Amino acid sequence: MSAVELASERERDELRRRFLRNRNAVIGGALVGLAVLTAVFATTLAPHSYTETNMLLVWGEPDADHVLGLDSLGRDILSRILVGARVSLGVAASVLALTLAVGTAVGMAAAYFGGWIDTVTMRAADIILAFPELIFAILLAAVLGPGVLTVVLALSTTWWPGVARLARSLVLGLRTEAFVEAAVASGTRPAAIMLRHLLPNIVAPLIVRASIGVGFIITAEATLSFLGLGVQEPTPSWGGMIRDGLTVMRTDPYLAIATSAVLGVTILGFNLLGDGLRDLLDPRARDR
Amino acid sequence: MLTYVARRFAELVFVLVAVLILAFAASRLMPGDPIGAMLSDRSGDAALEQRLRAEYGLDAPVLQQFWIYVRGVARGEFGLSYRFVGVPVVEVLGDSLKISPLLALSALTLAVPLGVAAGALAALRHNRWTDTSVMAVMIAGISVPNFASAAFLVYLLAIRLGALPVAGWGTLQQTVLPVIVLALQPTAYIARLARTFMLEVLAQDYIRTARAKGMRERIVILRHALPNILVPLLTTIGIIFGTLLTSTFVVETIFNIPGLGRQAIQAIFARDYPVTIAVILLFTFFYAGINLLVDLLYGVIDPRIRLEARR
Numbered sequence: 001m002s003a004v005e006l007a008s009e010r011e012r013d014e015l016r017r018r019f020l021r022n023r024n025a026v027i028g029g030a031l032v033g034l035a036v037l038t039a040v041f042a043t044t045l046a047p048h049s050y051t052e053t054n055m056l057l058v059w060g061e062p063d064a065d066h067v068l069g070l071d072s073l074g075r076d077i078l079s080r081i082l083v084g085a086r087v088s089l090g091v092a093a094s095v096l097a098l099t100l101a102v103g104t105a106v107g108m109a110a111a112y113f114g115g116w117i118d119t120v121t122m123r124a125a126d127i128i129l130a131f132p133e134l135i136f137a138i139l140l141a142a143v144l145g146p147g148v149l150t151v152v153l154a155l156s157t158t159w160w161p162g163v164a165r166l167a168r169s170l171v172l173g174l175r176t177e178a179f180v181e182a183a184v185a186s187g188t189r190p191a192a193i194m195l196r197h198l199l200p201n202i203v204a205p206l207i208v209r210a211s212i213g214v215g216f217i218i219t220a221e222a223t224l225s226f227l228g229l230g231v232q233e234p235t236p237s238w239g240g241m242i243r244d245g246l247t248v249m250r251t252d253p254y255l256a257i258a259t260s261a262v263l264g265v266t267i268l269g270f271n272l273l274g275d276g277l278r279d280l281l282d283p284r285a286r287d288r
Numbered sequence: 289m290l291t292y293v294a295r296r297f298a299e300l301v302f303v304l305v306a307v308l309i310l311a312f313a314a315s316r317l318m319p320g321d322p323i324g325a326m327l328s329d330r331s332g333d334a335a336l337e338q339r340l341r342a343e344y345g346l347d348a349p350v351l352q353q354f355w356i357y358v359r360g361v362a363r364g365e366f367g368l369s370y371r372f373v374g375v376p377v378v379e380v381l382g383d384s385l386k387i388s389p390l391l392a393l394s395a396l397t398l399a400v401p402l403g404v405a406a407g408a409l410a411a412l413r414h415n416r417w418t419d420t421s422v423m424a425v426m427i428a429g430i431s432v433p434n435f436a437s438a439a440f441l442v443y444l445l446a447i448r449l450g451a452l453p454v455a456g457w458g459t460l461q462q463t464v465l466p467v468i469v470l471a472l473q474p475t476a477y478i479a480r481l482a483r484t485f486m487l488e489v490l491a492q493d494y495i496r497t498a499r500a501k502g503m504r505e506r507i508v509i510l511r512h513a514l515p516n517i518l519v520p521l522l523t524t525i526g527i528i529f530g531t532l533l534t535s536t537f538v539v540e541t542i543f544n545i546p547g548l549g550r551q552a553i554q555a556i557f558a559r560d561y562p563v564t565i566a567v568i569l570l571f572t573f574f575y576a577g578i579n580l581l582v583d584l585l586y587g588v589i590d591p592r593i594r595l596e597a598r599r
Binding site: 016024122127130131132133134135138139140142143145162168176215219222223227228239242243245246248250253256259260261263264267268271272275 | 299303304306307308311314317318319321401416427428430431432433436438439440442443446447454456516529530531534537538541542553556558561564568571572575576
């Protein structure tokens, strides 16, 4: 075993120890783990079908069979919340994968090549960032019409500029480092330099950025669905369920309250984990 | 400073023109034929169709339509509504133009002092239980989306306690819940930043000097520390306004408030796109204006920014 590997193993042990000492990160990690497991096994865990309607039990009160009661079409609320986790986390994962891939590639290319590539991509990012939070996504959703695909596309379009800007600034900081100049001097192709030399050095801050972004993306999906521009019936989405629940708060508060609690706790989990990872991997970026 | 102002202004103009083009393109790409919908049962009336298309400027080539629209926007007009045939968008918006800014400003007036106070308090009690519990509340405040906290607050304050109306607009009581819901996330956000800035400031030499010369702690905090955290906080006002503008879409929908956000959303479903586009443009222009103002103000307050821009 080489000395380098030994050092990195010790480093990893140290990182694990510091993670376990960070109370927020541990609580956040546990909540996120729970949410992910729920999303994966949603249909197995659900006591009832999430689409099965029962018109005799419309807005039924909670009982032993339906722990959180039934909704406007007599569907089991608990089952719909569980399957809603799959929708919510699925959208978040897709948006994250898309924005990280596109944003990192664009940002790195902009910084590495500079010139017109930099100008064009960064001006495009400026234009999207000129819209207040989510307003551009709302505009896109209005053009494309509601649906899961719309949500993923709208949120990805709104999110890549932030990732691209981060990747760009990180690569700009590295471009004059000796190991990059050595790679350039030895005739390595730009693609290889970016993938093999630059990417590994900017992964940590990108992961931190991504983990902090998950909470925002889940909120954004829920907001679009709440406004009726996102995920559509009969697919359960937490945002849409809260909107339905809010209309009947006086008589049947269970739907809105239970869904709000689950949504809030899920986002809290991701935010705690994101904060923890940031403290661990990128101590300089604290609270900025 | 002048070159800095000129450059920021040029950037703003570029971005706003691009935003206008995007918004106009979006309005033409949205589904449905507005004139067809207006004609509905009189769809055979070619003369009427001709007149409506002319009135809405839809009979001109697209580039000319864009030019007409831009000239309208420059005069503060946003074309005619599709839903209310022949009525200018500005008239459809009407009182909404006052309601949404009033809501956002009230929320900000609540959030800034509360957030700064909570953050400063946490920093002064660094790593003690006050700090930990304040920060726990604040991270929860950032995490819970506004419609979820609205559900809790409506249930608790309006339905269980009956202290406040569930929804509606017009009385003072009806503004309380919406403003609280709007203010929650900005308060939490400001508190977290204020705590970080305060911790940084408290570690500075001039604070130690002030304490060392026997200055009372209250004066040290109020006169030396606090002003110095307000400057970096100023730069975040732009971000906070961005969040508030989006929140009005949600909060106005929940509480049935006839503001710009609810109008924009209702207009999407009624296919009254000129109204939606007008609100989006108003919000984006306002947001850009606030950000420019904050940048310039920051340049005035902190000379280092100006020097950076000159390089």
